[in-house]
Amino acid sequence: MTNQTLAQASDIAVWASMVLLTVAMLAFAGHLAVTGTRARSRSTDAQATADSAVGSAEQSGSVAVLTPPEVEPAPSRRWGVIGLQVTWLATFALIAGIALRGLSVSRAPLGNMYEFAVAAAMFTLVVYSAWALRKDRLWLGLFVTLPVLLILGAAKLSWYTEASQLMPSLNSIWLVIHVSVATLSVALCVIGCALALLYLAKDRAEHKGEVPGWLAALPSSPSLERITYGIHIVAFPLWTFTLIAGAIWAEQAWGRYWGWDPKEVWTFVIWVVYAAYLHARATSGWHPRKATWLAVAGAGCILINYTIVNTFFVGWHSYSGI
Amino acid sequence: MTQTKRGPAHEPITQPRLGLVGWLRWMWRQLTSMRTALMLLMLLAVAAVPGSIWPQRSVDPPRVNEFIRNNPTLGEWLDRFGFFDVYSSPWFAAIYLLLMVSLIGCIIPRAGVHWRAMRALPPRAPRNLTRLEAHATTELSADPEVVLAATRAVLSRRRLRIRRPEEGREREVASEGGYLKETGNLVFHISLLAVIVSVAVGHLWGWRAEVILPEGETFTSQAGRYDTLQTGPWVDEGSIDPFSLRIDRLDVEFETDAGGAQFGAPRLFEATATTTAEPGAPEQERVFGVNNPLHFGGTSVYLLGNGYATVTSVTDGEGTSLGTFTTPFLPQDDNYASTGAIKIPAADPQLGFYGVFLPTLRFADAGPVSDFPGLVDPALLLGVYEGTLFPGGRPQSVYTLDTAQMEQLVTEEDELSRLLLRPGDTMELPGDRGTIVFEDVIRWGGLVVRHDPGRIPVLISSIVLLGGLITMLTVKRRRVFVRVTRPGEGGGGPGERHTGLTIAGLAKGSDPNLQDYLDRIVEDIETAVATKDTA
Numbered sequence: 107m108t109n110q111t112l113a114q115a116s117d118i119a120v121w122a123s124m125v126l127l128t129v130a131m132l133a134f135a136g137h138l139a140v141t142g143t144r145a146r147s148r149s150t151d152a153q154a155t156a157d158s159a160v161g162s163a164e165q166s167g168s169v170a171v172l173t174p175p176e177v178e179p180a181p182s183r184r185w186g187v188i189g190l191q192v193t194w195l196a197t198f199a200l201i202a203g204i205a206l207r208g209l210s211v212s213r214a215p216l217g218n219m220y221e222f223a224v225a226a227a228m229f230t231l232v233v234y235s236a237w238a239l240r241k242d243r244l245w246l247g248l249f250v251t252l253p254v255l256l257i258l259g260a261a262k263l264s265w266y267t268e269a270s271q272l273m274p275s276l277n278s279i280w281l282v283i284h285v286s287v288a289t290l291s292v293a294l295c296v297i298g299c300a301l302a303l304l305y306l307a308k309d310r311a312e313h314k315g316e317v318p319g320w321l322a323a324l325p326s327s328p329s330l331e332r333i334t335y336g337i338h339i340v341a342f343p344l345w346t347f348t349l350i351a352g353a354i355w356a357e358q359a360w361g362r363y364w365g366w367d368p369k370e371v372w373t374f375v376i377w378v379v380y381a382a383y384l385h386a387r388a389t390s391g392w393h394p395r396k397a398t399w400l401a402v403a404g405a406g407c408i409l410i411n412y413t414i415v416n417t418f419f420v421g422w423h424s425y426s427g428i
Numbered sequence: 429m430t431q432t433k434r435g436p437a438h439e440p441i442t443q444p445r446l447g448l449v450g451w452l453r454w455m456w457r458q459l460t461s462m463r464t465a466l467m468l469l470m471l472l473a474v475a476a477v478p479g480s481i482w483p484q485r486s487v488d489p490p491r492v493n494e495f496i497r498n499n500p501t502l503g504e505w506l507d508r509f510g511f512f513d514v515y516s517s518p519w520f521a522a523i524y525l526l527l528m529v530s531l532i533g534c535i536i537p538r539a540g541v542h543w544r545a546m547r548a549l550p551p552r553a554p555r556n557l558t559r560l561e562a563h564a565t566t567e568l569s570a571d572p573e574v575v576l577a578a579t580r581a582v583l584s585r586r587r588l589r590i591r592r593p594e595e596g597r598e599r600e601v602a603s604e605g606g607y608l609k610e611t612g613n614l615v616f617h618i619s620l621l622a623v624i625v626s627v628a629v630g631h632l633w634g635w636r637a638e639v640i641l642p643e644g645e646t647f648t649s650q651a652g653r654y655d656t657l658q659t660g661p662w663v664d665e666g667s668i669d670p671f672s673l674r675i676d677r678l679d680v681e682f683e684t685d686a687g688g689a690q691f692g693a694p695r696l697f698e699a700t701a702t703t704t705a706e707p708g709a710p711e712q713e714r715v716f717g718v719n720n721p722l723h724f725g726g727t728s729v730y731l732l733g734n735g736y737a738t739v740t741s742v743t744d745g746e747g748t749s750l751g752t753f754t755t756p757f758l759p760q761d762d763n764y765a766s767t768g769a770i771k772i773p774a775a776d777p778q779l780g781f782y783g784v785f786l787p788t789l790r791f792a793d794a795g796p797v798s799d800f801p802g803l804v805d806p807a808l809l810l811g812v813y814e815g816t817l818f819p820g821g822r823p824q825s826v827y828t829l830d831t832a833q834m835e836q837l838v839t840e841e842d843e844l845s846r847l848l849l850r851p852g853d854t855m856e857l858p859g860d861r862g863t864i865v866f867e868d869v870i871r872w873g874g875l876v877v878r879h880d881p882g883r884i885p886v887l888i889s890s891i892v893l894l895g896g897l898i899t900m901l902t903v904k905r906r907r908v909f910v911r912v913t914r915p916g917e918g919g920g921g922p923g924e925r926h927t928g929l930t931i932a933g934l935a936k937g938s939d940p941n942l943q944d945y946l947d948r949i950v951e952d953i954e955t956a957v958a959t960k961d962t963a
């Protein structure tokens with residue numbers, strides 16, 4: 107049975123996380139403003155200087171030590187660090203929200219659209235927070251907290267579902283396996299899409315020869331492109347696993363592993379689009395810029411799958427709960 | 429490297445003539461190019477989408493008919509181009525068949541190249557190592573021979589294959605590793621083919637059948653006993669496993685706690701059954717349900733639907749029993765308002781009842797409705813018909829009444845006769861035609877029975893596919909070159925650290941960690957040299 111006190115506590119934790127994320131987002135925006143203007147003013151002579159400095163830092167400098175182009179002190183990272191610390195708090199709040207929701211209904215909280223969306227938001231924050239522990243990812247903070255806030259906002263406003271028990275077809279260990287990996291790989295694709303768009307924006311600005319401050323604070327476009335690829339090669343096997351696990355589950359629940367149900371069609375379409383991205387990147391004669399658009403298209407398909415397919419297309423997967 | 433030669437501008441461009449073989453070869457090369465594979469992949473993604481927008485015959489044929497009825501013109505055109513059968517349409521097949529051919533044409537030569545590459549030696553070190561994108565230099569306090577030995581040891585510990593030393597190149601080491609990347613790539617693409625072949629096997633030799641089984645009745649699996657049976661082209665109907673199954677009890681529960689859309693949602697759905705694997709085999713009691721199918725050899729039984737069946741008995745005007753009937757009613761909405769037909773062929777003239785069963789009756793403005801899917805206030809509302817039940821002996825659905833040659837009975841007040849019965853009620857039929865007794869409500873289970881010989885091969889190929897994928901994306905194919913310079917040669921003074929070492933790396937594809945990797949190798953070499961010194 108549903109414990110309403112815990113369910114309410116879960117709602118409060120999710121709201122708290124959203125408030126914290128808003129603070130973090132503003133701090134990260136401040137960080138970009140500060141480091142961006144510095145990066146620009148430092149490279150009055152040539153854009154290349156800023157690029158190579160940040161760029162080779164990204165490539166984790168060779169043994170030959172980097173000599174900074176000028177002796178000017180590095181721009182303050184205070185805002186970024188504050189943003190990151192608040193993001194960690196928001197991450198914990200969201201994890202708590204999910205745990206409370208799970209406790210309130212004594213099951214894995216992955217049973218309807220609201221719960222999927224919150225889980226995807228949580229994984230996005232966890233991936234980003236863990237990543238930022240190991241590498242300097244302060245410049246990315248704004249572009250992670252913003253989409254996460256949008257996801258949580260949509261979850262709260264449009265997809266909110268009261269805590270309750272599962273329908274029998276969802277009551278399976280495969281729910282936990284399939285959906286948690288799916289939401290994790292969606293989280294990676296959200297970050298991947300943010301990176302892809304940043305790369306495309308920076309690449310275009312560099313071609314025009316006019317890099318605005320906030321873009322100057324980012325790594326060079328080739329290294330942005332490499333990071334984009336790097337996150338997708340983690341996301342793609344996870345999505346492949348999602349597809350396989352979903353088929354195993356469908357086989358158990360419905361007696362066929364594949365039935366071209368709208369949700370299955372879109373899972374497949376997303377998989378093929380990301381496969382095309384990885385292919386395009388390996389195809390000589392395809393500029394990474396063109397290939398990266400395919401990664402953006404893949405994220406677009408995830409969005410369609412999540413919003414339109416879940417709510418408007420008739421199929422077996424009617425779990426939206428709304 | 430290939431070099432493109434350009435003739436002088438005035439020379440006319442001569443196209444080499446391609447014979448038939450030339451053309452075929454050109455087409456084959458185009459089809460198996462990475463570019464075409466990419467186009468076909470993108471085309472496949474686009475082509476799969478219409479199947480999620482319009483209803484599909486393979487999934488839900490009634491919805492297709494409904495769509496065509498509501499949109500006659502659009503429906504006809506869509507149908508003409510196969511948009512209601514996307515996944516068996518010629519254009520969809522064309523895309524994935526071309527992709528398969530492209531894949532085969534890609535795998536075979538690559539497998540050959542990889543086979544040779546695995547047995548070949550790594551190439552020699554380039555002249556100027558510091559020209560390579562990733563490189564590092566350091567100086568060590570040990571003799572060149574010691575450094576070289578340490579380098580070899582470190583590289584082979586990292587599973588890199590080392591080129592044999594050559595005359596005049598004694599002080600350099602060339603090595604290569606990560607051949608597993610290409611192996612993973614080939615395994616991945618081959619398993620992709622294996623998945624497609626396994627799916628085809630399941631399609632050709634598989635079958636799927638449905639039957640509605642009320643509690644207490646025994647079902648024996650035979651081609652003729654199923655309500656529907658779809659077989660693959662190469663299925664022998666005699667080979668269907670002859671198991672039998674009786675549902676002793678169906679447990680169904682619905683949400684009563686949560687409000688909103690969740691109220692009344694199904695929560696538990698489980699059957700307790702007595703089964704025999706084949707005639708004469710011992711009986712077994714087994715529980716099955718959603719996400720928990722029963723297996724009989726290669727055949728699986730899934731509990732996918734449920735509903736209510738009424739038990740009614742009818743007597744004629746003289747009070748003679750015309751039989752007791754267990755009649756499944758088909759749910760029409762989430763609250764299990766269900767329609768069904770009770771047919772009494774033994775009556776003279778024949779009688780038929782058609783109407784709705786409502787598990788929780790409520791009289792709304794528009795008429796009686798069901799408020800909840802559980803049995804709170806069950807009621808049966810029937811119209812009574814008289815005439816010929818099976819005109820012309822045509823097959824008909826058990827859930828509806830063919831009223832072409834039947835007439836609805838009227839009461840003495842000249843109104844259409846409608847019966848409202850609750851369990852236990854007995855009602856007189858108009859005109860002394862007898863009585864109907866609503867004895868009981870039981871449940872029925874909707875079973876799907878499936879035999880798919882491609883199931884396990886698909887599973888195994890998918891797991892291998894995932895393994896190949898992870899391997900190809902994580903392993904890096906790298907070449908590492910090291911050159912050691914003698915004291916003095918590299919400009920090193922007579923200091924402590926006098927032997928120069930230059931290391932450089934080349935990676936296939938994107939490899940942001942290559943520099944890190946080289947730096948770690950250098951550290952390893954330094955440690956190895958240092959420990960050798962102290963030893």
Ligand code: HEM
Binds near residue numbers: 339387530533534
């Ligand atoms: C049927 C659908 C196909 C899928 C889903 C698929 C998927 C993939 C994936 C995910 C990669 C990894 C790319 C990377 O390393 O980042 C890959 C690599 C590759 N694929 Fe495919 N592929 C398909 C068909 C084909 C076909 C038809 C060909 C041949 C024309 C082909 C040739 C290659 C090659 C050569 C690579 C290696 C690229 C490299 O190592 O840089 N693939 N494929």
